Amino acid sequence: xxxxxxxNFEVAEATEEARTGSSSTRPSxxxxxxxxxxxxxxxxAIISAxxxxxxxxxxxxxxxxxxxxxxxxxxxxxxxxxQNSRLPPSPEHPFGTDTLGRDVLCxxxxxxxxxLSVGVLATAISTVLGLIAGALAAYNGGWWDTIIMRTADVxxxxxxxxFVIAMLAVIGPGIQNVFIAIGILGWPSxxxxxxxxxxxxxxxxxxxxxxxxxxxxxxxxxxxxxxxSVASIVVYATMNIGGAILTESALSFLGMGVxxxxxxxxxxxxxxxxYLATEPWLMIMPGIAILTTVLAFTLLGDGxxxxxxxxxxxx
Amino acid sequence: MADSNVLLRVENLCKEFPVDSGFIxxxxxxxxxxxxxxxxxxxxxxxxxxxxxxxxxxxxxxTGRCIMRLIEPTSGKVIFEGNDVASMNxxxxxxxRRDMQFVFQxxxxxxxxxxTIGEIVSEPMVIHNTxxxxxxxxxxxxTLLDTVGLNPEHINRYPHEFSGGQRQRIGIARAFALRxxxxxxxxxxxxxxxxxxxxxLNLLSDLQKxxxxxxxxxxxxxxxxxxxxxxxxxxxxxxxxxxxxxKTLYAEPCHPYTQSLLSAVPIPDPDIQASRNRIxxxxxxxxxxDPPSGCPFHTRCPIxxxxxxxxxxxxxxxxxxxxxxxxxxxxxPIKESSIEL
Numbered sequence: 001x002x003x004x005x006x007x008n009f010e011v012a013e014a015t016e017e018a019r020t021g022s023s024s025t026r027p028s029x030x031x032x033x034x035x036x037x038x039x040x041x042x043x044x045a046i047i048s049a050x051x052x053x054x055x056x057x058x059x060x061x062x063x064x065x066x067x068x069x070x071x072x073x074x075x076x077x078x079x080x081x082x083q084n085s086r087l088p089p090s091p092e093h094p095f096g097t098d099t100l101g102r103d104v105l106c107x108x109x110x111x112x113x114x115x116l117s118v119g120v121l122a123t124a125i126s127t128v129l130g131l132i133a134g135a136l137a138a139y140n141g142g143w144w145d146t147i148i149m150r151t152a153d154v155x156x157x158x159x160x161x162x163f164v165i166a167m168l169a170v171i172g173p174g175i176q177n178v179f180i181a182i183g184i185l186g187w188p189s190x191x192x193x194x195x196x197x198x199x200x201x202x203x204x205x206x207x208x209x210x211x212x213x214x215x216x217x218x219x220x221x222x223x224x225x226x227x228x229s230v231a232s233i234v235v236y237a238t239m240n241i242g243g244a245i246l247t248e249s250a251l252s253f254l255g256m257g258v259x260x261x262x263x264x265x266x267x268x269x270x271x272x273x274x275y276l277a278t279e280p281w282l283m284i285m286p287g288i289a290i291l292t293t294v295l296a297f298t299l300l301g302d303g304x305x306x307x308x309x310x311x312x313x314x315x
Numbered sequence: 316m317a318d319s320n321v322l323l324r325v326e327n328l329c330k331e332f333p334v335d336s337g338f339i340x341x342x343x344x345x346x347x348x349x350x351x352x353x354x355x356x357x358x359x360x361x362x363x364x365x366x367x368x369x370x371x372x373x374x375x376x377x378t379g380r381c382i383m384r385l386i387e388p389t390s391g392k393v394i395f396e397g398n399d400v401a402s403m404n405x406x407x408x409x410x411x412r413r414d415m416q417f418v419f420q421x422x423x424x425x426x427x428x429x430x431t432i433g434e435i436v437s438e439p440m441v442i443h444n445t446x447x448x449x450x451x452x453x454x455x456x457x458t459l460l461d462t463v464g465l466n467p468e469h470i471n472r473y474p475h476e477f478s479g480g481q482r483q484r485i486g487i488a489r490a491f492a493l494r495x496x497x498x499x500x501x502x503x504x505x506x507x508x509x510x511x512x513x514x515x516l517n518l519l520s521d522l523q524k525x526x527x528x529x530x531x532x533x534x535x536x537x538x539x540x541x542x543x544x545x546x547x548x549x550x551x552x553x554x555x556x557x558x559x560x561x562k563t564l565y566a567e568p569c570h571p572y573t574q575s576l577l578s579a580v581p582i583p584d585p586d587i588q589a590s591r592n593r594i595x596x597x598x599x600x601x602x603x604x605d606p607p608s609g610c611p612f613h614t615r616c617p618i619x620x621x622x623x624x625x626x627x628x629x630x631x632x633x634x635x636x637x638x639x640x641x642x643x644x645x646x647x648p649i650k651e652s653s654i655e656l
Contacts, residue, residue: 205425208385209489213439214412223438227429 035231038307045303048296055293059112070106074261077101086279095285098271104281107263108289114264115293118178118248119241125183127237130190137191138198139221149195152188160185161250168256178257182244193236197229204228231308235301242297249290265290322497322529323382324358328391330377334604349603351377353553353611354391356630361496364523364530366544366561368537368576370600374553375533376420379499382531383417384408395497413443416490420502422482426474432485433470436460439492459488462525463518480511484518491522499531504539516543537580541565549573552600552611555630559637567646569639572612574649594649610641617649 039045058066070093071077077084084101087093095104137148155163167181201207202225210220251257252266260267265286272282331348352374359365367375381388384400393400395411403411416439419425426435436456439445446452457467463484474482483503490498500519504512520543523530534540540547541561548558549572557570568574575594582588596615601607607614613623622642630640641648 205419205421206427208380209417209419209425209486210427210438211385212383212412212417213442213489214409215438215442219442223430224427228427 035304035307039303042303042306044299045307048299048303051292051296052300055112055296056116058109059116062106062109062113066106066109070103073102073107073110073263075102076261086275086282088279089281096279096281098268098282099275104268104285107268108265108286111263111265111268111286111289112293114175114258114262115245115248115290118175118182119245119297121179122182122186122244122248123237123240125179126186126190126240127233129184129187131194131233133187134191134194135198135221138195138202139217139225145195148191152191155185155188161247164247164251165254165256168251173256173259175258175262178248178251182247186240186244190233190236190240193232194229197232198225201225201228231304235305235308238304239298239301242294242301245290245297246294320360321358322361322396323531324356324392324394325378325382326356326392326394328352328355328378328381328393329389330374330381330386331389347604350553350606351603352381352388353606355550355553355555357548357555357558359497359529359531362523362527362529363545364520364532364543366540366547367531367533367550368535368540368547369550370535372600372603373550374603375535375550376501378550379417379501379531379533383412383415383499385417409443413439413445413493414496416493416495416498418483418486418490418498418500418503421506422479422486423506425486426482428474431471431473432456432460432465432477435474435485436488436492439489443493445493455492456488459492460485462491462522463488464514479507480515483507483511483515487515487518487522491526491528494526495528497529497531499533501533502535503532505534505536512539519543537576549576552606553603554611555638555640556612557637557639557641559634559639563634563637569633569637569644569646569648570612570641571616571618571643571648574647575617612641618643 067073081101084097085099087097089096093103093105095108097103098107133148133152137145163185164181167185168177171177171181207220207224210224215223248257248264249266249269252264253270254266255270258264258267268286269283269290272279272286275282329350330352331350334347334349355374355378357365367378369375377386380386382393382395382400384393384403388401391401395415398407398411400408400411430438433453433456436459437452440452440455446455453470456470460467460470465481465484465488469476474485477485483506487503503519504515507515516539519530522528530543532540532543544561546558547561547564549556549564549570551572557564557568557573559569564573565577568577575596578592578594582591594617596617598615601611601614607624609622609624609627610616610619611627613619616623620642626642628640628642628644630638631644633639633644
C-alpha cells in the first residue's frame with residue numbers, strides 16, 4: 001500500500017454501518033425458519049398440511065378404532081350382507097355401505113393407507129433416482145448430460161399412464177408393483193427439475209469461491225449446491241405425491257393396481273360407477289377423498305414454493 | 316525480471332472462448348472465438364497492490380480468474396512462487412490455493428445463503444485443515460470478524476441478514492482466513508455505495524499493512540484504483556496497453572488510451588471540470604470476436620497513423636519501469652491540437 005494512511009479516503013470512520021447495522025437482540029433466523037414463518041401466513045397451505053397430517057393419523061390408527069366401530073373393510077359377513085347392501089348414509093354408516101355390505105367410510109379410511117403410501121413411496125423412489133440422474137447430468141455436463149437428459153426425453157415421450165400400464169402388464173399387478181412402476185417411471189421430470197436447479201446454482205459466485213478455496217467436488221455438491229437447490233425438489237416432490245395418488249387410483253380403477261378385496265379409492269369408484277344414478281355415495285365418497293388429498297398436496301406444494309422463494313423474503 | 320521479490324508472474328496469458336456451440340461448429344476450421352485475454356504479461360511483487368483497469372469486457376476479470384484457474388487459460392504461464400499454476404495437478408492446485416484467495420465483485424452472490432457467517436469464514440480452514448480444533452477455529456473467526464469491523468456476536472447469522480458492505484467484509488474475512496500471500500480482488504467495491512466503497516478500501520489497505528498481503532486489484536473505476544494501488548496496468552480489448560507505478564501513469568500517461576481514460580475521470584471541482592479539455596473517444600470498442608488488425612486501439616485513437624493498422628505494437632519499456640504498447644509512446648501523446656471539440 002502506498003504512502004501510509006494519509007491517502008485513505010477522507011471519510012469519518014463510519015463503521016457504524018458495519019458494527020451496529022442490526023441489533024444483536026433479535027434472534028438469528030435460518031432460511032428454513034424464515035420459510036416456516038412465511039408458510040404460516042398462507043392459510044390454504046396450512047389447512048392442507050393439517051388435512052394431510054389428519055389423514056396420516058387416521059390411516060395409521062385405523063386398526064384401533066375404525067375396525068371395531070365400522071367393521072372390517074375387506075371381510076364380507078354373508079349372513080348380514082343382503083340386508084346391509086348399499087344402505088344410504090346414516091349415523092351408523094356415515095358414508096353408507098357398498099354392495100357387499102361393507103362400510104364405505106371404513107374402506108375410504110383403509111384406502112387412505114394405500115393411497116398415501118403409494119404417493120410417498122413412489123415419490124421417494126422417483127426422487128432418489130431423479131436426484132442422482134439430475135446431479136450427474138448437471139455437474140458433469142458434456143456427454144453425461146446428453147445421454148441422461150435424452151434418455152429422460154425418451155421416457156417423457158411416452159404417455160405416462162400408458163407407460164405405467166405397460167410396465168404393470170409385464171411385472172404383474174399388486175401393490176408393490178404399483179410402487180415400483182410409478183416410482184421408476186417418475187424419475188425423468190424430477191431429474192429435469194433438479195438439473196436446472198443445479199445449473200442455476202452452479203453459476204453463483206459462492207461455488208467459484210468454494211473452488212477458489214480448494215474445496216473438493218464432493219464438498220461443493222454437498223455443502224454448496226445441494227442445500228441451495230433442494231427447495232425446488234421439496235416443492236416438486238410434494239406436488240408429485242398428489243400425482244402418484246391420482247395415478248394409483250386410475251390404475252386401480254382400470255383393474256391394474258390394487259387387487260380386491262383390498263380397499264383402494266380407485267377400486268371403490270370402479271365398483272360404485274354402476275350405481276351412480278341410484279346410490280351415488282358409493283362413487284362420490286372415495287371421489288371426494290381423492291380430490292381433497294390431491295388438492296391438499298398440490299396446495300401445500302404451492303405454499304412451499306412461495307415460502308422457500310428467497311426473493312419473496314420481505315413480502 | 317529475475318527479481319526474487321516477485322510473487323506472481325503472468326507470461327503471455329491468453330484465453331479464448333469458443334463462440335459457436337455444438338459439435339460440428341466447434342470442430343470446423345473457421346470456428347470463431349472471443350479473444351478475451353490476449354498475450355497479457357505482468358508481475359506482482361510480494362506485499363504490493365497491482366491495479367488492473369479497463370472498461371467492461373476488456374478481459375480484466377477473465378485474467379483474474381485464469382490466474383486462480385477458475386477458468387482454464389488457453390495458453391501462457393502463471394508462475395506463482397516459482398511454480399506454473401497452469402500446469403498444476405489437482406493436489407498442487409489445492410496447496411497453491413492456500414496462498415492465493417479471491418474476493419468477488421457481487422457480495423450478494425459470493426456468500427452461500429444456507430451457511431452461517433461462522434461456517435463461511437471458517438470453511439477455508441476446514442478445507443485445508445489448518446486449525447483442526449473447532450473451538451480454536453471459532454475463536455479465530457471471531458477475531459477475523461472483529462478485524463474486518465463486524466460484530467463477532469453475529470457469527471451465527473446468515474448472509475441475508477447483512478447489508479452489501481457488511482457482506483463484502485465477510486468475503487474479505489474469508490479471504491484472509493488462511494493468511495494468503497496474494498488476494499485477487501475482482502471489483503470488490505463496484506457493487507457498493509460510494510461511502511461504503513471508501514470504508515472497504517480503507518479496510519483492505521489496513522489489512523495489507525497488518526498481514527503484508529499482495530493484491531491484484533481489478534476495477535473499472537480509476538479513482539478507486541488510484542487510491543489503493545502501487546502500480547497500475549491498463550487493459551483494452553484483452554490486451555495490456557500500459558503499466559507503470561501509479562504516480563507516473565496518472566501524471567504522464569504514455570498511451571493515448573490511458574490518457575483519454577484519465578481525462579474522463581470527473582474532478583470534484585466544478586470550475587476545473589468545466590474548463591478542462593476532455594478527450595472524447597468516438598465509437599464503441601471493437602468486437603473481441605473479430606479484433607482489428609495491428610494496434611487494437613487504432614480504430615478509435617485520435618493520433619492513429621497508417622502504421623497502427625498494420626503493425627501491432629509490443630509492450631516496451633518507454634521509461635524505466637514504465638511499459639507501454641504504442642508506436643508513438645511519449646508522455647501525454649494526445650496534444651491539445653489533436654483534440655477535436
